[in-house]
Amino acid sequence: MLKNIARRLKRNKRGVSNVMVVMLSLVLVVIVVDNIVLWDYQMNQLDWERMQEKIEITAVSVDTGSRFTIQNTGSQTAHLVSLWILDNSLKNHQRYDLNIFINAGDTFQLARSDIILPETPYIVKIVTEKGNAAIYTGPKPVISSLAFSP
Amino acid sequence: MSRTFLNNNRGVTPVLSSLLLTVVAVAAMSIATTATYVITNNLRDTMSERVIIEDVWFNNQTIDVYIRNIGKTAIQVKAVYVNYTSQENFTKPFNLEIGQHKWLIIEEDWTPGSLYHVNMVTTRGTHVEEYSTAP
Numbered sequence: 534m535l536k537n538i539a540r541r542l543k544r545n546k547r548g549v550s551n552v553m554v555v556m557l558s559l560v561l562v563v564i565v566v567d568n569i570v571l572w573d574y575q576m577n578q579l580d581w582e583r584m585q586e587k588i589e590i591t592a593v594s595v596d597t598g599s600r601f602t603i604q605n606t607g608s609q610t611a612h613l614v615s616l617w618i619l620d621n622s623l624k625n626h627q628r629y630d631l632n633i634f635i636n637a638g639d640t641f642q643l644a645r646s647d648i649i650l651p652e653t654p655y656i657v658k659i660v661t662e663k664g665n666a667a668i669y670t671g672p673k674p675v676i677s678s679l680a681f682s683p
Numbered sequence: 684m685s686r687t688f689l690n691n692n693r694g695v696t697p698v699l700s701s702l703l704l705t706v707v708a709v710a711a712m713s714i715a716t717t718a719t720y721v722i723t724n725n726l727r728d729t730m731s732e733r734v735i736i737e738d739v740w741f742n743n744q745t746i747d748v749y750i751r752n753i754g755k756t757a758i759q760v761k762a763v764y765v766n767y768t769s770q771e772n773f774t775k776p777f778n779l780e781i782g783q784h785k786w787l788i789i790e791e792d793w794t795p796g797s798l799y800h801v802n803m804v805t806t807r808g809t810h811v812e813e814y815s816t817a818p
Contacts, residue, residue: 557712561719568723569730576730576755615751615784617738624818626740628749662782664735664753 583663585609588635590669593657598646603659603667605635611665616643617658620651631659725807731755732809737784739801739815746791748801750811751784758809764802765791793817 587607594600605611613633619626629648635641650671657669733754740747746765752758760777763770772790779785793799795817802812 560712561715564716564719565723568720568727572727573730579733579755615737619738626738626747628738658738660735660737660751662753664733664751666737 579663582609583665586611586661586663586665588613588659588661588665588667590657590659590667591640593650593669593671595650596644598644599648599650601643601645601657601659601669602640603633603635603643604640605637608637609663610637611635612662613659614662615658615660616645616648617656617660618648618650619656619658620653625651728756729807729809732758732805732807734758734779734803734805734809734811736801736803736811736813739799739813741793741815741817742788744790744792746789746793746799746801748787748789748803748813749784750779750787750803752779752781755781757781759806760787760803761806762804763787763789764800764804765789766800767802 585607586609587605588611589604589606590601591604592600592602601616603613611634613631613635616629616631617626618629627648629645631643633641633643655671657671658666660666731754733752735751735753736748737751738747738749740749750760757778757780759779760773763773770789770791774786774788777787787803789801798814798816800812800814802810804810
Protein backbone atom coordinates (compact mmCIF):
# COMPACT_ATOMS: atom_id res chain seq x y z
CA MET A 534 0.00 0.00 0.00
CA LEU A 535 2.67 2.44 1.09
CA LYS A 536 4.93 1.32 -1.72
CA ASN A 537 2.15 2.11 -4.19
CA ILE A 538 1.66 5.62 -2.81
CA ALA A 539 5.41 6.30 -2.88
CA ARG A 540 5.66 5.08 -6.45
CA ARG A 541 2.71 7.27 -7.51
CA LEU A 542 4.24 10.29 -5.84
CA LYS A 543 7.56 9.68 -7.54
CA ARG A 544 5.91 9.49 -10.95
CA ASN A 545 3.58 12.41 -10.43
CA LYS A 546 5.48 15.69 -10.93
CA ARG A 547 2.42 17.93 -10.93
CA GLY A 548 2.62 20.83 -8.47
CA VAL A 549 6.40 20.67 -8.04
CA SER A 550 6.92 24.02 -9.75
CA ASN A 551 4.30 25.58 -7.47
CA VAL A 552 6.18 24.33 -4.45
CA MET A 553 9.44 25.71 -5.85
CA VAL A 554 7.85 29.11 -6.53
CA VAL A 555 6.44 29.27 -3.00
CA MET A 556 9.82 28.36 -1.50
CA LEU A 557 11.68 30.95 -3.55
CA SER A 558 9.05 33.58 -2.75
CA LEU A 559 9.49 32.75 0.90
CA VAL A 560 13.16 33.73 0.61
CA LEU A 561 12.09 37.17 -0.69
CA VAL A 562 9.47 37.50 2.05
CA VAL A 563 12.06 36.65 4.70
CA ILE A 564 14.40 39.36 3.35
CA VAL A 565 11.60 41.93 3.35
CA VAL A 566 10.42 40.99 6.84
CA ASP A 567 13.95 40.95 8.23
CA ASN A 568 14.93 44.27 6.68
CA ILE A 569 11.75 46.27 7.02
CA VAL A 570 9.37 44.93 9.63
CA LEU A 571 11.91 43.89 12.27
CA TRP A 572 13.99 47.04 11.72
CA ASP A 573 10.88 49.20 11.95
CA TYR A 574 10.03 47.44 15.21
CA GLN A 575 13.54 48.18 16.53
CA MET A 576 13.35 51.84 15.56
CA ASN A 577 9.90 52.15 17.14
CA GLN A 578 11.36 50.67 20.30
CA LEU A 579 14.15 53.25 20.17
CA ASP A 580 11.65 56.11 19.72
CA TRP A 581 9.53 54.76 22.55
CA GLU A 582 12.57 54.57 24.85
CA ARG A 583 13.48 58.10 23.85
CA MET A 584 10.02 59.31 24.84
CA GLN A 585 10.30 57.56 28.22
CA GLU A 586 13.63 59.23 29.00
CA LYS A 587 13.42 62.36 31.09
CA ILE A 588 16.16 64.23 32.92
CA GLU A 589 16.08 67.43 34.93
CA ILE A 590 18.79 69.77 36.18
CA THR A 591 17.56 70.57 39.65
CA ALA A 592 20.43 72.75 40.88
CA VAL A 593 23.62 74.40 39.78
CA SER A 594 26.15 75.74 42.24
CA VAL A 595 29.74 76.92 42.41
CA ASP A 596 32.05 74.58 44.29
CA THR A 597 35.70 74.55 43.19
CA GLY A 598 34.46 74.84 39.66
CA SER A 599 30.81 73.97 39.14
CA ARG A 600 28.43 71.41 40.55
CA PHE A 601 25.32 70.29 38.68
CA THR A 602 22.58 68.20 40.25
CA ILE A 603 20.88 66.06 37.64
CA GLN A 604 17.84 63.92 38.32
CA ASN A 605 16.56 61.15 36.11
CA THR A 606 12.77 61.37 36.41
CA GLY A 607 12.09 59.00 33.53
CA SER A 608 11.73 55.26 33.49
CA GLN A 609 14.84 54.61 31.40
CA THR A 610 18.52 54.80 32.27
CA ALA A 611 19.87 58.04 30.84
CA HIS A 612 23.26 58.33 29.20
CA LEU A 613 24.48 61.92 29.33
CA VAL A 614 26.82 62.84 26.50
CA SER A 615 26.97 66.64 26.28
CA LEU A 616 27.01 69.58 28.62
CA TRP A 617 26.55 73.07 27.23
CA ILE A 618 27.15 76.36 29.00
CA LEU A 619 25.61 79.28 27.13
CA ASP A 620 25.90 82.77 28.49
CA ASN A 621 22.69 84.69 28.33
CA SER A 622 23.94 87.15 25.77
CA LEU A 623 24.55 84.05 23.65
CA LYS A 624 27.97 85.31 22.74
CA ASN A 625 29.72 82.24 24.01
CA HIS A 626 28.65 78.63 23.69
CA GLN A 627 30.89 76.12 25.41
CA ARG A 628 30.47 72.39 25.00
CA TYR A 629 31.86 69.66 27.27
CA ASP A 630 31.89 65.92 26.67
CA LEU A 631 30.14 63.74 29.22
CA ASN A 632 29.89 60.01 29.69
CA ILE A 633 27.55 59.53 32.62
CA PHE A 634 24.82 56.95 33.16
CA ILE A 635 22.00 57.75 35.58
CA ASN A 636 19.57 55.01 36.55
CA ALA A 637 15.85 55.69 36.54
CA GLY A 638 14.88 57.75 39.58
CA ASP A 639 18.47 58.44 40.61
CA THR A 640 20.07 61.82 41.24
CA PHE A 641 23.65 62.51 40.19
CA GLN A 642 25.98 65.23 41.40
CA LEU A 643 28.28 66.29 38.60
CA ALA A 644 31.26 68.26 39.87
CA ARG A 645 33.55 69.79 37.26
CA SER A 646 36.50 71.85 38.32
CA ASP A 647 37.23 72.86 34.71
CA ILE A 648 33.85 74.55 34.20
CA ILE A 649 33.65 78.15 35.32
CA LEU A 650 30.16 79.56 35.10
CA PRO A 651 29.88 83.02 33.55
CA GLU A 652 29.18 86.13 35.60
CA THR A 653 26.14 86.95 33.49
CA PRO A 654 22.95 84.85 33.56
CA TYR A 655 23.54 81.59 31.77
CA ILE A 656 21.85 78.50 30.39
CA VAL A 657 23.01 74.99 31.17
CA LYS A 658 21.94 72.33 28.72
CA ILE A 659 22.55 68.61 29.12
CA VAL A 660 21.94 66.29 26.18
CA THR A 661 21.45 62.54 26.35
CA GLU A 662 22.58 59.92 23.88
CA LYS A 663 18.98 59.37 22.78
CA GLY A 664 18.64 63.06 21.92
CA ASN A 665 16.71 64.47 24.87
CA ALA A 666 17.87 67.60 26.65
CA ALA A 667 17.44 69.24 30.04
CA ILE A 668 17.71 73.00 30.41
CA TYR A 669 18.58 75.05 33.47
CA THR A 670 18.33 78.81 33.26
CA GLY A 671 20.53 80.13 35.95
CA PRO A 672 20.60 83.29 37.90
CA LYS A 673 24.03 84.09 39.23
CA PRO A 674 25.13 80.94 41.08
CA VAL A 675 25.01 80.85 44.84
CA ILE A 676 28.31 79.75 46.44
CA SER A 677 27.71 76.47 48.23
CA SER A 678 29.81 77.24 51.30
CA LEU A 679 27.87 80.45 51.91
CA ALA A 680 24.50 78.87 51.18
CA PHE A 681 24.98 76.18 53.83
CA SER A 682 26.64 78.29 56.49
CA PRO A 683 24.54 78.82 59.66
CA MET B 684 29.80 0.31 -25.08
CA SER B 685 31.22 3.81 -25.00
CA ARG B 686 30.73 4.10 -28.80
CA THR B 687 27.08 3.16 -28.39
CA PHE B 688 26.72 5.75 -25.67
CA LEU B 689 28.37 8.49 -27.75
CA ASN B 690 26.35 7.71 -30.87
CA ASN B 691 23.10 7.77 -28.97
CA ASN B 692 21.72 11.35 -28.96
CA ARG B 693 18.38 10.57 -27.45
CA GLY B 694 17.54 12.55 -24.31
CA VAL B 695 20.01 15.38 -24.92
CA THR B 696 17.31 18.01 -25.56
CA PRO B 697 15.47 17.45 -22.24
CA VAL B 698 18.78 17.64 -20.38
CA LEU B 699 19.76 20.85 -22.14
CA SER B 700 16.32 22.41 -21.65
CA SER B 701 16.35 21.50 -17.95
CA LEU B 702 19.84 22.94 -17.60
CA LEU B 703 18.89 26.17 -19.35
CA LEU B 704 15.71 26.47 -17.32
CA THR B 705 17.73 26.02 -14.12
CA VAL B 706 20.23 28.70 -15.19
CA VAL B 707 17.41 31.11 -16.07
CA ALA B 708 15.59 30.40 -12.79
CA VAL B 709 18.74 30.88 -10.70
CA ALA B 710 19.61 34.12 -12.55
CA ALA B 711 16.08 35.49 -12.17
CA MET B 712 16.01 34.57 -8.50
CA SER B 713 19.42 36.18 -7.90
CA ILE B 714 18.27 39.41 -9.56
CA ALA B 715 15.00 39.40 -7.59
CA THR B 716 16.81 38.71 -4.30
CA THR B 717 19.44 41.39 -4.92
CA ALA B 718 16.82 43.95 -5.96
CA THR B 719 14.70 43.18 -2.90
CA TYR B 720 17.76 43.41 -0.66
CA VAL B 721 18.88 46.74 -2.15
CA ILE B 722 15.41 48.30 -2.02
CA THR B 723 14.70 47.13 1.52
CA ASN B 724 18.18 48.17 2.66
CA ASN B 725 17.55 51.71 1.38
CA LEU B 726 14.20 51.76 3.16
CA ARG B 727 15.86 50.50 6.32
CA ASP B 728 18.51 53.21 6.17
CA THR B 729 15.83 55.86 5.63
CA MET B 730 13.89 54.57 8.65
CA SER B 731 17.06 54.53 10.76
CA GLU B 732 17.93 58.21 10.39
CA ARG B 733 17.62 60.21 13.59
CA VAL B 734 19.37 63.57 13.87
CA ILE B 735 19.11 66.24 16.55
CA ILE B 736 20.25 69.83 16.78
CA GLU B 737 22.07 70.33 20.07
CA ASP B 738 22.75 74.02 19.71
CA VAL B 739 22.36 77.00 17.41
CA TRP B 740 24.99 79.71 17.79
CA PHE B 741 24.83 83.05 16.01
CA ASN B 742 28.45 83.94 15.38
CA ASN B 743 30.07 86.65 13.30
CA GLN B 744 28.19 86.43 9.98
CA THR B 745 27.62 82.72 10.46
CA ILE B 746 24.97 80.57 12.01
CA ASP B 747 26.65 77.56 13.62
CA VAL B 748 24.50 74.52 14.21
CA TYR B 749 25.73 71.65 16.37
CA ILE B 750 24.33 68.39 15.04
CA ARG B 751 24.39 64.90 16.54
CA ASN B 752 23.59 61.70 14.72
CA ILE B 753 21.53 59.58 17.14
CA GLY B 754 20.27 57.17 14.49
CA LYS B 755 21.55 53.81 13.37
CA THR B 756 23.01 54.84 10.05
CA ALA B 757 25.54 57.37 8.79
CA ILE B 758 24.07 60.56 7.37
CA GLN B 759 25.05 63.31 4.97
CA VAL B 760 23.51 66.77 5.06
CA LYS B 761 22.74 67.64 1.47
CA ALA B 762 20.81 70.90 1.74
CA VAL B 763 20.35 73.67 4.26
CA TYR B 764 17.50 76.19 4.32
CA VAL B 765 17.43 79.33 6.45
CA ASN B 766 13.98 80.90 6.58
CA TYR B 767 12.93 78.65 3.68
CA THR B 768 15.76 79.95 1.49
CA SER B 769 18.30 77.49 0.18
CA GLN B 770 21.85 78.09 1.38
CA GLU B 771 24.84 77.19 -0.72
CA ASN B 772 27.57 78.29 1.66
CA PHE B 773 27.73 75.75 4.43
CA THR B 774 30.23 73.09 5.53
CA LYS B 775 30.48 70.65 2.63
CA PRO B 776 30.55 67.70 2.55
CA PHE B 777 28.92 67.26 5.92
CA ASN B 778 28.97 63.61 6.96
CA LEU B 779 28.12 62.20 10.36
CA GLU B 780 28.82 58.61 11.34
CA ILE B 781 26.65 56.86 13.93
CA GLY B 782 26.94 58.73 17.24
CA GLN B 783 29.15 61.44 15.72
CA HIS B 784 28.54 65.14 16.39
CA LYS B 785 30.02 68.38 15.08
CA TRP B 786 29.37 71.93 13.99
CA LEU B 787 27.74 72.77 10.70
CA ILE B 788 28.58 76.33 9.78
CA ILE B 789 26.21 78.31 7.59
CA GLU B 790 27.42 81.61 6.18
CA GLU B 791 24.54 84.01 6.71
CA ASP B 792 24.30 87.69 7.57
CA TRP B 793 21.85 87.44 10.44
CA THR B 794 19.99 90.33 12.03
CA PRO B 795 19.91 90.67 15.84
CA GLY B 796 16.51 89.96 17.33
CA SER B 797 15.18 88.19 14.25
CA LEU B 798 13.66 84.73 14.28
CA TYR B 799 15.43 82.16 12.14
CA HIS B 800 14.11 78.85 10.93
CA VAL B 801 16.96 76.47 10.14
CA ASN B 802 16.09 73.37 8.17
CA MET B 803 18.57 70.68 7.19
CA VAL B 804 17.86 67.89 4.75
CA THR B 805 19.84 64.67 4.49
CA THR B 806 20.51 62.74 1.29
CA ARG B 807 17.74 60.30 2.25
CA GLY B 808 15.25 63.12 2.79
CA THR B 809 15.14 63.39 6.57
CA HIS B 810 14.41 66.94 7.81
CA VAL B 811 15.84 68.44 11.00
CA GLU B 812 14.36 71.81 11.87
CA GLU B 813 14.89 74.37 14.59
CA TYR B 814 13.59 77.85 15.33
CA SER B 815 16.04 80.19 16.98
CA THR B 816 16.07 83.90 17.75
CA ALA B 817 19.29 85.79 17.06
CA PRO B 818 20.67 87.59 20.13
